[in-house]
Amino acid sequence: MIDTGKAFCLANKQFMNGIRDLAQYSCKDALVEANLSKFSDTLQEMINYHNILFDQTQRSIKAQLQTFVKEDIKKFKDAKKQFEKVSEEKENALVKNAQVQRNKQHEVEEATNILTATRKCFRHIALDYVLQINVLQSKRRSEILKSMLSFMYAHLTFFHQGYDLFSELGPYMKDLGAQLDQLAVDAAKEKRDMEQKHSTIQQKAALQDYSGDDTKLEYNVDAANGxxxxxxxxxxxxxxxxxxxxxxxxxxxxxxxxxxxxxxxxxxxxxxxxxxxxxxxxxxxxxxxxxxxxxxxxxxxxxxxxxxxxxxxxxxxxxxxxxxxxxxxxxxxQEKKSSPSTGSLESGSETKEKLLKGESALQRVQCIPGNAACCDCGLADPRWASINLGITLCIECSGIHRSLGVHFSKVRSLTLDSWEPELLKLMCELGNDVINRIYEAKLEKVGVKKPQPGSQRQEKEAYIKAKYVERKFVEKQPAAAVSPLESRTKVLPQSQEEKRHSAPEKSLLAVEQGVASPRVRSSDSGIQQSVDDSREHLASTISANSLYEPEGEKQESSVFYDSRQLNPGLHLYRAAFEKNLPDMAEALAHGAEVNWVNMEENKATPLIQAVRGGSLVTCEFLLQNGANVNIRDMKGRGPLHHATVLGHTGQVCLFLKRGANQHATDEDGKDPLSIAVEAANADIVTLLRLARMNEEMRESEGLYGQPGDEIYQDIFRDFSQMASNNPEKLNRFQQSDSQKP
Missing domain, CATH: 2.30.29.30 (Pleckstrin-homology domain (PH domain)/Phosphotyrosine-binding domain (PTB))
Incomplete structure (x- = not known):
């Protein structure tokens, strides 16, 4: 009974735990959760009472009766065995005494003595046996009744506890019953309402064409769940x-x-x-x-x-x-809380994260004249920019620019996006004032009113499209503009034929082809002067012709020309060499093809001229405006070849980031890596080999279109920072004749 009772309590406990789990699963239904929790607590109390009842039963009945059986009855059984044994011995003594012959006096005495001793022992054992019987009978009466009385009191306590517990629960159960009656009424009403709605929906569906859509068409930007x-x-x-x-x-x-x-x-x-x-x-x-x-x-x-x-x-x-x-x-x-900007480019010793963060880009770009207001509507404190145009924009105008397409305007946030250093310098070279002088040159003549910050979006859209797509306000070139060949003949101090045979051009050509003994390398810091007189003469001659000037110093061309008389493509070509970004922007506004080819100069492109001019920012401007980084000249050399030959490490890094093909070979069968190895330019060799390894790794892992290894990205980021902020650190290519390969 006790073992079965404990199994019953265990099963009850499992059932109660199930009720508690059900209450937790019903946490969204307050009525169900509260009542199930209350009932499970009550059941737990009843289980506790049951356990107490069986513990008392264990003590009152099982323990006492086991003591009675193991001790008292055992003593009685032992006494009984002794009595039966002595009785048997007495019977044997009587039989032996009766069988002894009269003439055998010795045997008669022995049998008589044994019988006497046995009778004495029998009387003693018999008295003990009777005593044990009386004791057992007395204990049997008292122990059993005492145990049962304790057991019944335990039940009385158990049922009293249960009665008190459920008496307290009674009003709660009555209230729940009333609520359930109301729930049943509400459920019946809800069922009728749902049936009515279902019928109405079916009637409406029968009157409409079924579109096949099973998804909600409405959207809500203010939805509570986001x-x-x-x-x-x-x-x-x-x-x-x-x-x-x-x-x-x-x-x-x-x-x-x-x-x-x-x-x-x-x-x-x-x-x-x-x-x-x-x-x-x-x-x-x-x-x-x-x-x-x-x-x-x-x-x-x-x-x-x-x-x-x-x-x-x-x-x-x-x-x-x-x-x-x-x-x-x-x-x-956030900007109002931030500290004021110094407006200057940060030093190379600062961390890369600080150099690239959006807040710094905003502060630097807004310091440029005209950039403190939107380029198109004049709204103050613009936070967006068009990186290929070099202008700042407000949020609304940036959205309109984005809709034009990336071939017209590439929009980027000044506060949310990361900015590469060469891109920041590009923005600082142009600005709203410069671009508006080009794209709004005829604004007053045509009588168009520029939108204001409060103008309608449609008005701004029409204006921006006319300004940048149709270019209605750009000052047109004179109709009598001469051809590229004629303009070159008019403005150059010597003919092309003379120029081709001039000493500097021959020397430069020899250096590029690797034939001439002097080696010339130009970087963003300037020309590395060679030791012997011939090299000094060659370098000074090249510098005099303004071929390799350090970035940051605007090159004064020795060739004067009027841009209004030039073909737009040639205008872009010349301006790229001279590092004149405003002139380049003007040429593009006049319709210059960014990949224009100069047939008179080995089919060179503006991007190749920008490489020869030595400017990293000029190259970035052309690339942002769609220049093809892999177009090669007549000698099979693309921008990457020319940057490698001239030792422009920053440009090599830029072209590799923009997808330049480093496997292309020139007419001599040399790719950029072999040229860099011959020139013993460790920086460029490192970049080219890293790019090649990264390319092979991406191909082997099937990561086409992915940027590649993080270490590779970090190294190129370091070179970009150095080329833009500390170009002198890359000007470390010194080599004597004895060191030439």
Whole structure:
């Protein structure tokens, strides 16, 4: 009974734990959770009472009866055995005494003595036996009744405790019963309402065309849970097979995310919606597709219908606009708390993070004349920039610029994005005043009014499109502009034929081809002077012709020309060599092709001329405006070849970052690495070999389109910082004739 009772208590405890778990799972339903918790506590008390009852039973019945059985009855049994043994001995003595013959006196005496002794022992044992019987009978009566009385009192206590416990619970149970009656009434009413709504929906569906959409079309930018819109979309994978997978997408917290399964952690597709655009895709076979494009990647998505596609595109666009406003307000508050800027470029000893952070970029760029207000509408304190135009913009104008496409304007945040040092210098070389003098030259003549900060968005859109896409306000070149060949003949002090045979040109050509004995290297710090007289003469001659001047010193050309008489392409070509970014911007505004080829000078491009001019910023400006880093001249040398030949380490680093092909060979079969090895330029050899190793590593691991190893990125970042802020540190290529390979 006790063992079964304990098993009953254990089963009850398991049941009570199940009730408690059910209460926890019902945490969103206050009524269910509260009542189940109350009942489980009551059941736990009853289990405790049961355990007490069985403990008392253990002590009152089992322990006492076991003592009675093991001690008292054992003594009785021992006494009984002794009595039976003595009785048997007495019977044997009587039989033996009766059988002794009269004539055998000795045997008669012996039998008589044994019988006498046995009778004495029998009487003694018999008395003990009777005593044990009386003791056992007495204890049997008292011990059993005493044990049962204790057992019954234990039950009395148990039931009293249970009665008191449930007496307290009684009113609570009555209240719950009344609530359940009301719940039953409410449930019946809700069921009728749902049946009525279901019938109404069916009637409406019968009157409308079924679109096939099973996803909610509405979006809400002010949703309480932060989710603007969510639903299923097909996503095209970025693998080689371009497979399509159905995923649950949502726009939340200024991000576009998706989940494969409900419990999976969301995968972020676009981390910041402000830096992306969304557009329709009609050039693929699947229907209802649209693309979300960010600065680092693009994501092709497919909706289930045209209505859904339009809804998703509208939701993304609205979220972008909302994020602009919210983040713009946050940035303003943070900027007001930050310390004032010195406006100067920080020294190379400072950390890379500090050099690249957005706050520093904002302070430096806004110090340029005209940059303290939006270039297009004049709103104060702009936080965005067009990096290929070199201007600052407000949030609204930056959104309009972004919609023009990256071939017209590349928008970047001055506070949220990281800025490479060469890009910062580019911004500091131009500015709103410079660009507006070019793109708004005829603004007053044509009678167009420039938008104000409070102007309508449509007015700003029309103005910006006319200004940068149609270029309506750019001062047109004279109609009598001469051809490139004629202008060259007019403005050059000597003919092209004479120039080709001049001593400096021959010497330079010999150096580039590796034929002449003198080795000349130019870097951002200037020419490395050689030891012998011939080298000094060659270097001074080249410097006199303004071929290799250090960056930061505006080159005064020995060739004077009127830019209005030049073909725009030739204008860009000349300005690139002279490191004149405003003139380059003007040439592009006049329609210059950024990859224009000078057929009269070995098919060189403006980018190659920028390399020859020795300016890192000029190269960056051309690359940001779409210059092809792999176009080669007549001798098979591209910008990377020329930068390697001239020893411009910063330019080599820039071209490698921009995807230059370092495996291309010139007419002599030399690639940039072999040229750098022959010149014993350790910095350039290091960069080229690192880039090649990184390229091979990405190919072996299948990481096409990825930036590659972090160490590789850190090294190139270090070289970029040094080339822009401390170019003299890269001017360490000294080599005598005895050291030449």
């Amino acid at each position: 989710i603007v819109m969510e639903g299923y979309l097909f996503k095209r994978a970025s693998n080689a097979f371009k497979t399509w997978n159905r995923r649950w997408f949502s726009i939340q917290n200024n991000q576009l995310v998706y989940q494969k399964k409900f419990k999976d952690n969301p995968t972020v597709v676009v981390e910041d919606l402000r830096l992306c655009t969304v557009k329709h895709c009609e050039d693929i076979e699947r229907r209802f597709c649209f693309e979300v494009v960010s600065p680092t990647k693009s994501c092709m998505l497919q909706a289930d219908s045209e209505k859904l596609r339009q809804a998703w595109i509208k939701a993304v666009q609205t979220s972008i606009a909302t994020a602009y406003r919210e983040k713009g307000d946050e940035s303003e508050k």
